[in-house]
Amino acid sequence: MLLGLGLAAGLATWATPAPAHSLLLAATPAPDAVVAASPPYVSLRFNNRVEKRLSRVQLVDERGRVARAPIAGADDQPAETLRAVVPPLAPGLWRVEWHVFSTDGHVVNGSYGFRLAP
């Protein structure tokens, strides 16, 4: 019976379950920031340790073009911080897309935007 009720309550919201385990606590550039120059790197700090070799960061512009940002200096940063090297970016809106593999085995995705001033 509760399968039916679960349907009524949960699936009517079109919810697609997704892990929400690793929280992004801080980022550079910050979400919704306007920056004057192309940032040399993106830094992301999470609430828990992440496996850096299995984590990825990329930037996407308004037209959907992707700029890869390789994770740099995996051992230089704290266990909960990712630092990705960013290639020179053109002015405009950019979305930082990340996915991380947390140490306890969860794959988590997220994104945020910032603007690079002309």
Added chain:
Amino acid sequence: MAGFVDVLLRGLILVLASVALGGVAWLRFVLRAEPHVKPDGPTVLALRAVAVAAAGAGAAQAVVVLVSLGALASAHGGWPAAEFFTTTFALTAAARVAWALGVAALAWRMASRACPGASWAALAVGATVLVASSAILSHAVARVEYRAPLLALDAAHQVAAAVWVGGLAHLTLYAAWRRRHAAVLATLPDPVAVAAGPLVRRFSTLAFRSMAGIVLAGAALTWMYVGEAAAFVGTAYGIMVLSKVLLLIAALGLAYANMRAVREAAGEPAVRLFRFVEVELGLGITILFAAASLTSLPPAVDVTIDRATVAEVAARFRPAPPRLTSPPIDELLRAADPLMGRQVARMPVERAWSEFNHHWAGLFVVAMAILAMAERAGARAARHWPLVFLGMAAFLVVRSDPRAWPLGPAGFWESLTLPDVLQHRAFVVLVVAFAVFEWMVRTGRLAERPWAYVFPLLCAVGGGLLLTHSHAMFNLKDEFLIEVTHAPIAILGVFAGWGRWLELRLPEAGGWPAWSWRGCLAAVGLLLLFYREG
């Protein structure tokens, strides 16, 4: 979807590993199995259950590894197996697979012959390590601070929970074994030697010590992961912890009633004790799945920005006139792309659509509850109440996926190629099957035993699934504010299922189980009827 599968698998592993370790505790402290003695019937049963459970835990752990690797492959566009198998998670999980299979092989071997004390010690260590190592796959291992104490507390919490839930499983198995062998047991010359009373008393002591361990370690973990009182009502993690506590209190109530019964009665335990144990076991399993669900949520102490306030939570429960008229489908499709599009924010028309769905579903459920109460009060015609489910199923087919057939632009067959739609349709088929099934039981077209048990079991499982179902659509605050109404619905569902179970299994209990599940059903309907998304 991978996230939900991961939670279910982790819950399954917790249950199976608990049966393994709980079985070892049962053998050692309750059956008091001795080394160098050929195992008797109950010992063989327990050892084989330990073996099967450990093997199952190993297999499920292997699937978790594959699911994680698959999720990574999907994100990477390739299989990063070499990098994956250097991580703490993969190495621990792979070691647990091998370890679990080792425990299974040892237990199976011990079931067939007299074994030395070293084998029993190895089995105890093996099962304990199997359960405790789960902490290395939990939040604790990924924490930035206080990793060691959190790992120790988590391991202690899981070991205590495993002894309790696993022990309950073995007590239930033992009761079934006694029923099967009642005729033989009655002919034995020494009734004291085969009496169940002493075993039940020993188990009661073991269970309460385990409970103490669960509560102490759990309280410390809660303090470190939740942090403050406001986080209990303002985060998904907090509400899940509260749900676990509520289920544990219910289980404790049953355990306390049983403890009093076994301490006051000198002779054999009454049937009621075993029926309560069945329910306690069901609640325990639900708690383990809720615990698995917690692993997919960020600890409340970390959620500082997207935390809901008490006023926002209270607003979700404030009764208001239900929304009985729907926004036009064209308006919804113009404004939102609920299936194909990237969901960024919930739009007002989407909220209205969803609230309408919930409110009508609530009307269906309230109608069923009223009819079920009327049936209990003696109105024979009301026994057809399960058929109301057919109306609800039809409603869900039409409304749950507005982009799909019959309302949306996607045709019938095209709709079935969309994973979400397919999932929803499969659930609807299940609901229809259940409605017809329960109706046939209530109208005498199907035998009450065993078919009447389908209803309570599906109800309890459905409640558990709803509790573990995580909503992570937009942001943590929205996720929580949706889940905060689903959690009580899920708990009421679990209670309804086990209330009905007791009504069937313990007729001598009188009317309270029958009225309790009907009351829970009505409360679920009211919660749906007053559901708010904004």
